[in-house]
Amino acid sequence: MSLNDAEIVIVGGGAVGCAMAYALTQAGQRDVLLIEKQPGLGEVTTSQGAGLCGQVRDTAERTRLAMVSAKTFAQLQRDADVRPDWHAVGSIRIAESAANAARFRELKTVADEAKLETELLDRAEASKLWPAIDFRRAEAVLWCPTDGYMRPKDVVNTYRHHAEKSGAKFATGVAVEGFDLVNGRVDGVRTNQGRIACKTVINAAGAHAYHIARLAGIELPIVPVRHEYFISVPMPGLRPDLPCFRVPDTGLYGRCEQDRLLLGGWETKALRTDPRSYDLPGAPPPVEPDWPVLKQFAQDFTGLLPGTSDVKMDRVGRGWPTFTPDGRFILGPSCRVPGFVMAGGCNAHGISGSPGLGQLLVEAMFEKKPSEYVQSLSPDRFTEIKWDWQMAAVAAQRVYETYYGARESSAAGV
Numbered sequence: 202m203s204l205n206d207a208e209i210v211i212v213g214g215g216a217v218g219c220a221m222a223y224a225l226t227q228a229g230q231r232d233v234l235l236i237e238k239q240p241g242l243g244e245v246t247t248s249q250g251a252g253l254c255g256q257v258r259d260t261a262e263r264t265r266l267a268m269v270s271a272k273t274f275a276q277l278q279r280d281a282d283v284r285p286d287w288h289a290v291g292s293i294r295i296a297e298s299a300a301n302a303a304r305f306r307e308l309k310t311v312a313d314e315a316k317l318e319t320e321l322l323d324r325a326e327a328s329k330l331w332p333a334i335d336f337r338r339a340e341a342v343l344w345c346p347t348d349g350y351m352r353p354k355d356v357v358n359t360y361r362h363h364a365e366k367s368g369a370k371f372a373t374g375v376a377v378e379g380f381d382l383v384n385g386r387v388d389g390v391r392t393n394q395g396r397i398a399c400k401t402v403i404n405a406a407g408a409h410a411y412h413i414a415r416l417a418g419i420e421l422p423i424v425p426v427r428h429e430y431f432i433s434v435p436m437p438g439l440r441p442d443l444p445c446f447r448v449p450d451t452g453l454y455g456r457c458e459q460d461r462l463l464l465g466g467w468e469t470k471a472l473r474t475d476p477r478s479y480d481l482p483g484a485p486p487p488v489e490p491d492w493p494v495l496k497q498f499a500q501d502f503t504g505l506l507p508g509t510s511d512v513k514m515d516r517v518g519r520g521w522p523t524f525t526p527d528g529r530f531i532l533g534p535s536c537r538v539p540g541f542v543m544a545g546g547c548n549a550h551g552i553s554g555s556p557g558l559g560q561l562l563v564e565a566m567f568e569k570k571p572s573e574y575v576q577s578l579s580p581d582r583f584t585e586i587k588w589d590w591q592m593a594a595v596a597a598q599r600v601y602e603t604y605y606g607a608r609e610s611s612a613a614g615v
């Protein structure tokens with residue numbers, strides 16, 4: 202394959218980069234080349250994803266964006282030879298405090314506004330959906346029938362399949378090392394395999410998106426925060442068609458992986474790393490399973506699913522998803538460096554959000570007047586004002602720690 206030139210070069214072959222290739226080709230762009238430094242696609246953060254896709258969000262805009270994702274996964278599952286392995290099992294959100302029960306009512310109002318089907322269930326109705334869960338301490342249960350989960354690697358392969366059919370090219374084992382700018386504008390990408398002439402570069406490099414932006418002279422607060430889940434050994438009463446679940450009071454989420462439990466959680470004291478502490482050829486620190494943290498997830502879930510605290514963990518998913526100080530994606534062209542486009546800072550929903558992100562990227566790149574929402578995601582919000590690394594990193598970490606909203610301190614472990 203010729204790597205000499207392309208109209209648009211995408212850097213990074215995780216869920217986000219592959220989704221951008223898919224969205225661009227769907228929008229009629231043909232001369233798209235994705236380059237990935239690993240031997241295969243989706244091998245870094247994406248391969249570790251739990252695969253949940255939830256549409257209940259705190260604003261109608263975000264809800265609609267998530268609805269695009271669920272709809273796209275469902276459609277790709279129906280249409281393609283290669284499928285994302287989408288399971289539309291629905292999801293339940295369980296409140297264990299009055300505060301979260303009240304919040305669920307607000308979320309339901311937002312869902313109604315966005316025309317997302319949701320329902321507040323009583324305990325008996327919830328038990329029918331998830332017989333093994335003990336709902337006696339549930340103050341409220343919010344059900345979204347069109348939520349589900351997919352397999353991240355299959356999602357990536359599905360995007361590739363469709364994008365290639367429409368003319369996009371994918372090259373693995375190719376690492377970006379620099380950019381050529383002419384009069385401040387992107388003119389080419391320098392890689393370990395030579396130069397690629399191009400007018401547009403899309404930065405979808407995950408935990409290296411900070412470094413790739415630096416190569417173009419842009420400093421962005423893209424903060425990797427450690428995240429983990431475990432998959433148990435087989436447990437009685439678990440089936441792959443049971444709904445995904447989220448428990449905001451304990452920050453837990455999960456689903457069934459066949460007859461095993463996948464259980465993850467948002468820690469109240471998260472561990473972040475500074476992207477300036479490792480370089481582009483390097484990597485963030487390796488993530489070893491943090492057994493005390495994982496055991497705490499199991500312990501916190503045992504009131505809802507008896508026996509979880511003693512369950513044997515079979516496998517641990519872990520990595521460094523990236524967070525931003527305002528909890529928003531960083532998406533769209535930079536006003537500083539014409540031709541340089543961002544697709545990063547996914548705040549741990551880069552896989553589930555990827556179809557919606559693709560649509561927004563196309564709008565950001567080709568619409569004369571993108572919507573206010575799209576404009577609000579622009580990298581310019583960090584390049585045209587002064588900001589401080591320490592404050593930005595603390596704020597990004599806080600986004601992680603309050604993923605399902607601020608926690609009632611007394612609620613955890615009750």
Ligand SMILES: Cc1cc2nc3c(=O)[nH]c(=O)nc-3n(C[C@H](O)[C@H](O)[C@H](O)COP(=O)(O)OP(=O)(O)OC[C@H]3O[C@@H](n4cnc5c(N)ncnc54)[C@H](O)[C@@H]3O)c2cc1C
Binds near residue numbers: 553
């Ligand atoms: C434990 C865990 C559970 C998660 N669960 C979910 C979930 O349920 N749902 C969800 O939506 N999200 C989940 N996430 C978050 C999700 O995994 C990320 O948001 C998503 O994978 C980000 O995708 P990406 O393409 O931006 O990054 P990545 O998948 O990391 O891809 C970036 C790519 O860029 C490449 N790259 C870097 N530097 C270069 C270079 N110089 N040249 C060329 N290529 C380069 C890398 O090799 C890499 O493949 C989870 C994350 C973790 C860690």
